[in-house]
């Protein structure tokens with residue numbers, strides 16, 4: 001009797017270990033971290049809305065400040081562990097995109113041009129003339145496709161997507177108790193299903209060459225797998241980086257590798 005109990009608990013223990021080992025990290029959505037020190041941040045009026053932002057680390061001579069722009073439905077906290085590494089050497093600015101996280105929205109439809117205008121106005125407000133951007137768009141690192149067809153059609157039926165949307169919904173309610181989730185979700189959905197609508201000719205106008213890095217995860221599941229090579233060929237002279245053993249949610253799955261790649265990008 002005693003030995004069979006030990007035996008069965010040993011089996012379930014082994015089963016738990018095996019399960020943990022067989023779910024690769026790129027198929028998981030690790031917990032959303034906090035930003036270092038969980039900063040209260042600042043709300044600044046920009047283009048008619050209030051943009052939440054926080055500055056971490058300190059400016060270092062000869063190092064450009066780094067602006068981290070999170071993805072759709074997310075918020076700055078997703079970069080918490082990445083910022084923890086980067087802030088040792090850089091001034092890091094995080095901002096919640098309009099409508100997202102702690103930033104407010106109005107009835108103006110979301111566009112990537114408006115997002116970019118918000119970001120550059122924030123940098124101007126902070127007195128920063130030049131910064132490195134890590135973006136779902138625009139020193140410049142890209143993580144999105146050139147048009148809605150660049151979204152992988154299977155992504156929205158994946159378990160990771162369901163987990164992310166469930167989590168993002170709860171985070172939105174916590175960060176923005178008076179927010180209008182329905183209006184926010186509709187605005188993001190409209191944006192992501194219709195924009196961007198950029199062509200090779202549009203990308204050819206980016207003359208930053210090697211200052212642009214096209215980065216993706218080895219197991220990217222949100223953007224079609226052919227997209228990084230395509231954008232890399234369209235932005236003449238751009239760099240290309242693939243993060244190992246991670247998916248679209250690389251900042252949660254392997255923040256140290258993510259930060260190391262950003263450091264390489266900044267020192268190039």
Ligand SMILES: *[C@@H]1O[C@H](CO)[C@@H](O)[C@H](O)[C@H]1NC(C)=O
Nearest residue numbers: 147193194195196197198199
């Ligand atoms: C995308 O842009 C092309 C021109 O580059 C235009 O013909 C097409 O209608 C646009 N599509 C959408 C959905 O805006």
Ligand SMILES: *[C@@H]1O[C@H](CO)[C@@H](O)[C@H](O)[C@H]1NC(C)=O
Nearest residue numbers: 152154220221223224225226
């Ligand atoms: C979409 O994602 C799945 C799962 O990661 C992958 O197997 C498939 O090849 C991707 N499709 C395209 C067109 O990139």
Ligand SMILES: *[C@@H]1O[C@H](CO)[C@@H](O)[C@H](O)[C@H]1NC(C)=O
Nearest residue numbers: 021022023024025244245246
């Ligand atoms: C990637 O994951 C595989 C399977 O879990 C592991 O064997 C490999 O060592 C990992 N590679 C890196 C570079 O972490």
